[in-house]
Amino acid sequence: METxxxxxxxxxxxxxxxxxxxxxxxxxxMLRSRRxxxxxxxxxxxxxxxxxxxxxxxxxxxxxxxxxxxxxxDYVHPYYRDLALNLALGYTPREFMLALYGKQGETTSGxxxxxxxxxxxxxxxxxxxxxxxxxVPQAAGMAxxxxxxxxxxxxxxxxxxxxxxxxxxxxxxxxAGVHNLPLICIVENNIYAISVPVHKQMAVQNVADRAPxxxxxxxxxxxNDVLACYRAMKEAVERARNPQSKMRxxxxxxxxxxxxxxxxxxxxxxxxxxxxxxxxxQRDPLMRYQAYLLERGILTEEKIAAYEAQAREEIDAAQAAxxxxxxxPPEYALEKLFAPSPGE
Amino acid sequence: xxEMTLIDAIREAMxxxxxxxxxxxxxxxxxxxxxxxxxxxxxxxxxxxxxxxxDSPLAELSIVAIGIGAALAGMRPICEIQFADFIxxxxxxxxxxxxxxxxxxxxxxxxxxxxxxxxxxxIGGGLYHSQSxxxxxxxxxxxxxxxxxxxxxxxxxxxxxxxDPNPVLFFEPKKGYRLIRGExxxxxxxxxxxxxxxTRSGSDLTVYAYGMMHFYTLQAAEMVxxxxxxxxxxxxIRTLAPLDKQTxxxxxxxxxxxxxxxxxxxxxxxxxxxxAILADEAFEWMDGPIRRLAGPDVPGVPFSxxxxxxxxxxxxxxxxxxxxxxxx
Numbered sequence: 001m002e003t004x005x006x007x008x009x010x011x012x013x014x015x016x017x018x019x020x021x022x023x024x025x026x027x028x029x030m031l032r033s034r035r036x037x038x039x040x041x042x043x044x045x046x047x048x049x050x051x052x053x054x055x056x057x058x059x060x061x062x063x064x065x066x067x068x069x070x071x072x073x074d075y076v077h078p079y080y081r082d083l084a085l086n087l088a089l090g091y092t093p094r095e096f097m098l099a100l101y102g103k104q105g106e107t108t109s110g111x112x113x114x115x116x117x118x119x120x121x122x123x124x125x126x127x128x129x130x131x132x133x134x135x136v137p138q139a140a141g142m143a144x145x146x147x148x149x150x151x152x153x154x155x156x157x158x159x160x161x162x163x164x165x166x167x168x169x170x171x172x173x174x175x176a177g178v179h180n181l182p183l184i185c186i187v188e189n190n191i192y193a194i195s196v197p198v199h200k201q202m203a204v205q206n207v208a209d210r211a212p213x214x215x216x217x218x219x220x221x222x223x224n225d226v227l228a229c230y231r232a233m234k235e236a237v238e239r240a241r242n243p244q245s246k247m248r249x250x251x252x253x254x255x256x257x258x259x260x261x262x263x264x265x266x267x268x269x270x271x272x273x274x275x276x277x278x279x280x281x282q283r284d285p286l287m288r289y290q291a292y293l294l295e296r297g298i299l300t301e302e303k304i305a306a307y308e309a310q311a312r313e314e315i316d317a318a319q320a321a322x323x324x325x326x327x328x329p330p331e332y333a334l335e336k337l338f339a340p341s342p343g344e
Numbered sequence: 345x346x347e348m349t350l351i352d353a354i355r356e357a358m359x360x361x362x363x364x365x366x367x368x369x370x371x372x373x374x375x376x377x378x379x380x381x382x383x384x385x386x387x388x389x390x391x392x393x394x395x396x397x398x399d400s401p402l403a404e405l406s407i408v409a410i411g412i413g414a415a416l417a418g419m420r421p422i423c424e425i426q427f428a429d430f431i432x433x434x435x436x437x438x439x440x441x442x443x444x445x446x447x448x449x450x451x452x453x454x455x456x457x458x459x460x461x462x463x464x465x466x467i468g469g470g471l472y473h474s475q476s477x478x479x480x481x482x483x484x485x486x487x488x489x490x491x492x493x494x495x496x497x498x499x500x501x502x503x504x505x506x507x508d509p510n511p512v513l514f515f516e517p518k519k520g521y522r523l524i525r526g527e528x529x530x531x532x533x534x535x536x537x538x539x540x541x542x543t544r545s546g547s548d549l550t551v552y553a554y555g556m557m558h559f560y561t562l563q564a565a566e567m568v569x570x571x572x573x574x575x576x577x578x579x580x581i582r583t584l585a586p587l588d589k590q591t592x593x594x595x596x597x598x599x600x601x602x603x604x605x606x607x608x609x610x611x612x613x614x615x616x617x618x619x620a621i622l623a624d625e626a627f628e629w630m631d632g633p634i635r636r637l638a639g640p641d642v643p644g645v646p647f648s649x650x651x652x653x654x655x656x657x658x659x660x661x662x663x664x665x666x667x668x669x670x671x672x
Contacts, residue, residue, distance in 0.1 A: 110450030127449035141413020171406035
């Protein structure tokens with residue numbers, strides 16, 4: 001059941017039953033997210049946007065998750081690093097650009113929230129806040145609703161390893177265990193909570209080591225290997241969807257790394273060496289997967305160039321649309337205070 | 345009309361809503377077979393089963409968070425916090441999450457949630473079983489805050505709260521659970537969230553109150569009418585947020601004098617906002633100082649009877665405050 005962590009350069013495709021088209025589609029989702037994310041950093045450096053928070057380096061577990069669930073049917077309550085997850089579920093670069101620029105028509109919050117707080121009724125992606133781990137007990141509540149109604153949905157929530165220090169995480173996981181809920185909690189462990197390393201967050205080796213205390217399934221996976229992540233997620237989803245499972249809930253820890261600062265307001269040179277960050281490049285989930293697909297002949301240099309061009313074109317168009325869009329009317333700040341009662 | 349206690353009216357509201365809408369469920373500590381420590385959910389577990397009345401782990405923040413999540417997924421949860429004093433671990437979930445979900449998602453994710461909590465002192469509960477927490481939550485846009493003062497309103501307002509597509513905090517004056525009795529209409533009815541109610545007509549001054557203090561205020565008004573010939577108008581605020589300013593202002597323009605009674609400590613309590621609104625929007629009608637009668641500014645209601653009685657506003661204290669203001 002448990003996937004061993006193998007921090008290496010290879011892709012572990014054992015038991016993964018995806019056709020070549022799906023494998024290529026995963027690459028595209030990872031690539032597009034990476035390039036869009038990079039554009040966010042560039043736009044911030046150019047002074048065009050006020051803030052960017054990144055999912056750079058986390059693409060493998062996120063894209064794998066989107067491919068392992070039923071999009072638009074299962075509930076997803078993500079966290080701020082989940083750009084690739086959102087894109088792979090149907091959120092568009094154009095929507096993300098409107099969020100970065102805070103422009104009218106921004107789809108997740110009406111441009112009220114900072115970027116990367118997500119939310120789409122259409123895609124069953126829940127709106128997030130900034131205090132961390134608040135989504136976990138809420139996701140457990142969604143899973144309780146699913147179970148009470150006898151539906152076969154699963155609920156996905158995600159957070160960083162630092163956020164597992166919050167009481168809200170413990171309480172949410174406890175409900176998942178007590179009520180055997182169809183909940184998958186993905187911990188994207190990038191070993192830093194802004195500047196604080198993981199050994200100052202917890203005394204155990206792995207976040208997933210805490211699974212037995214909740215009575216949920218613990219899984220550790222190489223979060224930079226998209227196919228290992230897919231396999232682990234697929235197993236977790238099958239367990240969750242089956243009401244006969246003894247343990248429907250999973251605590252899935254994806255070991256990854258964030259090779260960029262926490263956000264556009266952070267300077268990671270104050271807490272880690274450049275050598276450490278450089279070493280990450282050997283494990284870059286995008287480059288690893290690209291090498292794997294080249295070796296299998298699914299990708300070619302020509303195809304890669306075409307995908308790069310397509311990503312650039314899509315992102316350029318999204319940026320242009322956001323730059324051309326107006327800001328929301330100031331008075332829009334007064335709207336959407338309360339949901340209207342039926343009949344109002 | 346049958347007469348019943350406040351707690352029976354609250355139970356009947358939940359019973360009817362559980363029967364009416366299968367999306368409704370109750371969770372909280374001891375709400376199951378035990379029927380709640382105050383017996384508000386007595387018999388509901390037996391009637392509706394373990395999937396409708398769910399004993400929670402002993403952890404308030406997740407009682408609320410589970411409710412939020414279930415509400416997001418289309419359910420209509422009623423969360424019971426055993427004492428309002430224990431709601432503070434859930435503050436983040438109520439204030440940062442429930443209150444802001446609809447706004448922050450541009451209307452995509454409403455949170456139809458009810459949080460019930462017994463509040464208030466005078467019951468020998470000391471610092472941690474006596475608190476009045478309504479001002480914390482009434483301050484936050486996106487929350488509705490309701491405090492009933494009688495069985496009829498309690499039942500009708502709670503039913504409205506369950507049907508409301510927004511988060512509603514429903515604070516119940518626990519001292520009145522079995523003390524306050526009143527007539528409750530037979531059959532289906534609701535009382536709308538929002539409107540305040542003039543519960544006694546008078547011309548000398550207006551007293552604004554809610555919950556247990558409203559119950560006392562009506563008694564005090566009768567006392568000063570009989571003993572001193574003072575005719576007090578009494579306004580039951582009922583919905584603390586969003587506030588019915590019109591009823592508040594209309595009564596003040598009639599009497600020109602205002603006393604606000606609340607059992608929270610005084611400083612920045614709910615009465616401060618009423619006072620500010622009157623001073624700001626009805627200055628020309630003001631015929632005396634705007635007075636607040638509340639608890640002293642200490643960290644809680646002390647346990648010992650002598651100190652508890654010192655802390656709590658009472659019928660006598662309210663009557664005395666009315667006399668002073670009427671004589672101004």
